[in-house]
């Protein structure tokens with residue numbers, strides 16, 4: 003398929019170089035709910051010809067119940083333990099593109115595993131975009147509060163210093179998905195293949 007974002011063939015070779023440099027490592031997307039980890043992750047996996055794994059979906063399959071039901075029946079600590087186990091298993095099966103739930107990277111044990119077995123990419127989104135996107139679905143237990151916007155603000159404040167420890171950061175904003183995917187590929191290539199002149203690792207590739 004022709005690559006419209008790059009000169010003929012360049013995209014394909016960039017992707018091949020990323021796959022080769024990854025070896026058995028995965029690409030792990032971290033960031034807030036609504037940042038687009040699943041949407042971008044699915045497209046990124048297609049471009050890299052790697053399996054896409056959604057940690058939330060895998061947790062639900064392992065538990066045999068939905069995330070809201072896990073929270074309600076067993077509580078958040080139980081969910082977090084299951085989340086850590088599932089992500090550890092997914093990382094052992096690399097390489098893949100793995101989308102993690104918004105709270106997963108907050109656990110040190112999970113961050114250490116991701117550091118050892120993957121390249122981490124923070125999809126950074128501002129509160130306004132997150133609110134716009136999370137409003138479409140009512141299945142996030144943490145946002146069942148009197149003031150979801152205030153909750154999102156608090157979570158961003160708590161979590162951003164930790165998300166910032168990811169290897170790479172890309173602004174997730176309202177532009178065509180393939181543009182964000184192209185930026186992820188450029189950042190991965192720069193990080194893994196050493197063409198640092200094109201992007202400094204963990205520097206934002208674009209401002210919102």
Ligand code: S3P
Nearest residue numbers: 034035036058103104105142143
């Ligand atoms: C959570 C995010 C959700 C899901 C759970 C908790 C969080 O995943 O794991 O509801 O703590 O931010 P998404 O980030 O995919 O919405």
